[in-house]
Amino acid sequence: MKHLKIDNLHVSIGDREILRGLSLDLPTGQVHAIMGPNGSGKSTLAKVIAGHPDYTVTSGDILFDGESILVMEPDARARQGIFLAFQYPSEIPGVTIANFLRAALQARLPEGEELEATEYYAKLYEKMDLLEMPRNFTSRAVNEGFSGGEKKRCEILQMAMLQPTFALLDETDSGLDIDALKIVSHGVNSLRGPETGMLVITHYQRLLNYIVPDFVHVMINGRIVESGTKELALKLEAEGYDWATEPEAEAVGA
């Protein structure tokens, strides 16, 4: 079992502090959900773990199996096994999905070793079938002119191909209709297993009906204020975030 451990993490962008002492332990084999209102810092957490250069870690640590990854470049973290399914994936004009994924897999091989093309395509087609993607999808440029649903499916396809140790899913349900949500969730669930830990970030409980988490954390103002099992998500659905916001306001006032 491996652990992704967030230890009392403080993060700023410019002068503004967004994460204020956040701690979390995500072991492989578990799915944790993070829920919270807009602006609570959920997406920041995902990007900071992935190493986005806009954010500054002012204190605390992120440990991958006991080793700090804070000094590592984003690409080194990715090759170590951290995957971020983006809320807003970037377009890469002119670069096909097949070529992009091939480059990403090639980057994980030792120098001088070449990716085996036949095996690669066999795996790619298998994962595309899983996500109900037509074959001609591979020759489209990454995210260029994609619908919201296609973008999210493409993110999960990449996750399936790269087989990360820890996957961070940032608002993967946003912009999806119910059919697309089912397909994407099916894809994510098929990747669950003892070798993978997942952090599912969402604003709504809806996604958690399909990707059932082992634990749910409520995030308010850059901190986890409540943790529990999946029933906590249902409570949030019924009562909103207000009950959780109150103690936070006191804490800030104190």
Add this chain to the structure above:
Amino acid sequence: MSNTQTQLDIDREKGNFRYDVDYEFDAGTGLNEKTIDYICDVKGEPDWIRQFRKDALKKFLEKPMPTHWASHDLENIIFDKIRYYLSQGGQKPKKTWDEVPEDVKRTFERLGIPEQERKFLAGVEAQFDSEAAYSNIKEAVGKQGVIFMGSTDALKERPEIFRKWFGKVIPTGDNKFSALNSAAFSGGSFIYVPPGVKVSHPLQAYFRINAENFGQFERTLIIADEGAEVTYMEGCTAPKFDTATLHSAVVELVALKGAKIQYITVQNWSNNVFNLVTKRGLAMEDAEVKWIDCNIGSRLTMKYPGVVMKGRRARGEVISIALAGDGQHQDTGAKMVHAADETTSNIVSKSISVGTGRATYRGLVNIPRHLKGCKNNTECDALLINTSSRTDTYPAITVRGTGNACQHEASVSQVSSEQIFYMQQRGLTEAQAMSLSVNGFVNDLVRQFPMEYSVELKRLIDLEMEGSVG
């Protein structure tokens, strides 16, 4: 950007070497009537060429530098310090590599020319400084009546075809550098493809500058007779010197009725070379002239391949890729002159500016009032890599009359930091991400290059991008 400099040198490595060569003929520095007499005597040229050259010299001296619109870097060319003719003698180029003198042959072997010839070419001419060292055409192609020889030989051996078209597409006085070329020209290819003959494999010329303080002035004339088809490719390299080197070619294409000419250039001069080239094609009825032009090297390139569509339904096309690295200026573009009804032209230009590199697009499209059914499409896209990178676009489009159509699209984009982060998150290093983005940007154009060139092009872009980050 000190990192960039070393990386750029690695990029140039393929052409950046030099073996010592003994030159039997050297016209010395500077250009005057004596220089021209020397060149004519060495080459044993007829009097009409001697006169043609001397008239051209006058025009060259009369014409001002075009710095009122072009880069002032042109003022750094010291014409008196340049050597205008250098050769080893034995003017007739060899037909087998075994006959090519060892000191010259090893240069071309290192550049992989004989190997490429065996693999996929119908004929090769290899020019070393002023003269071709090697020129050969596959027997089967020669039997079809295709002529492929150096321009010096052509003007002596095939004057009836050569003289008819020489200097007709690009007159001597077209610009200062076409005049310079007309005065000092040496080397280059002459190709004639008889009616209906379609040359299935490309003919290739490779231009090598080996000497310092030297000017290379090759002259190429390609004639595709009625219904003929031919593809010509040229490559070029030079070792890097501290002093400026000048390359100023003139290339004239003539596509007669229903003929097709495709002319492909991969320019990879070292970045001390001033590359000032005039290229123009004439397309008669139903004929097609297509320029595929890729500029990666040189210090300053000024080149605007053109097509004059003189016959009904003639087509002209320019596909252009320019990569301006640190300290380079790629000033490229296209000229489309519509001179008959229902003529169509297409320009697609993509440029990438890296570091302090500057890419300039200049396009001229002219459709006069009296014509009907003419169309032009122009797309020009620029990609800026660093904040110090620069791009400019100067389109000059004149479309008159009611029955003609023109479409122009231009864009400037940057590889965004979000895009790079996204790619890094998938495990690519920053340089790999940059390189993939740039390759994606030019991907649709690179696909139009023959396989062997597109692989080379991709490799050059990768190497260039490695130095652009960090």
